[in-house]
Amino acid sequence: MCMMCSVTYATVGAGLLAFSPGVPSTTATTSPQTLTSQVASLQRLPSAIAAFKMPTLTEPQWLKDQNATELAAAQAKKAPISRVVTYDVMTKGAITASFAEFRTQANATLNDGRGWTRLGVSFHEVASGGDFTLVLSEASQMTSFSSGCGVDYSCRAGRYVIINQDRWQGATPSWNNAGGSLSDYRHMVVNHETGHWLGHGHASCSGAGQPAQVMQQQSIDLQGCAFNAWPTASELWSSQLGITV
Ligand SMILES: [Zn+2]
Structure with a gap:
């Protein structure tokens, strides 16, 4: 001293x-x-002050979810709707699901503030001649759109954004086994297949526990990621619409 x-x-x-x-x-x-x-x-x-350590605080999941929702809402506000994307709707094959419910829920998903509207677009259903065609298809009819489509999953082929009726009604075993809800699956699958039309390919899980990108094939395997039905910030671009990040 x-x-x-x-x-x-x-x-x-x-x-x-x-x-x-x-x-x-x-x-x-x-x-x-x-x-x-x-x-x-x-x-x-x-020395006592120097030795004092602040406790490590961990955000609970509900707070992370709330913050993510608020962030998405804030981003939605920041992106004024400047462009309208139109789509028409059809069915293919034998349909047992409610077509009215499909149209209502798909439109709600497409225009949800957490979704692709953050690109600054809105989605309007039209009777015919839309920018793309949204399809609810019997599983066995999936391959009629493209040899690249299979009977097990949903698909996008050219202008067609095709939702497999079996997946619409029952999600997938891996999704259900991981505790995912059917309503979230429906949001996810509509956003994912529309994402292909917007110009996106597939994404991989960015890290264990991270929210999956909506373009990850969550129907097949979450790869350690958490369910996420909505496009992440890094997915907010569209080569189809000429919108960059
Ligand atoms: Zn896909």
């Missing part, structure tokens, strides 16, 4: 003790031994 330090601490310590409200005055009656002991306590403060 250097002499100047001792003098400085002693001076500051005495000053603090003299002017601290609620602390008994030590100026007139405190013995030199008591004062020395109090100054020694003050001298230990810097």
Whole structure:
């Protein structure tokens, strides 16, 4: 301990003790031994403060979800709707699901503030001649659109954004086994297949526990990612519409 330090601490310590409200005055009656002991306590403060560590705080999942929702809503506000994308709707093969419900839910998904509207577009259903055609298809009819489409999953082929009726009604075993809900699956599959039409290929999980990109093949395997039915910030571009990130 250097002499100047001792003098400085002693001076500051005495000053603090003299002017601290609620602390008994030590100026007139405190013995030199008591004062020395109090100054020694003050001298230990810097190392005690340095040794103090802030506890590590972990955000609970509900807070992360809430923050993500608020961020998406804020981004939705920032992206004024400047372009209307039109689509018509049809069925293919034997349909047992409610077509009215399909149209209503698909339109709600496409125009949800968490979704592709963040590109600054809105989606309007038209009777015919839309920019793309949204299809609800019997599973066995999927291959009629393209040899690249299979009976097990949904698909996009040219102007057709095709939702496999079996997936619409029952999601997939891996999705269900991981605890995903059917409503989230429906959001995801409409956003994913429309994402292909917008110009996107497939994405991979960016890290365990991270939200999956909507263009990840979540129907098949989450790869350690968490369900995510909506495009992530890095997916907000469309070569089809000429919109860059
Ligand atoms: Zn795909």
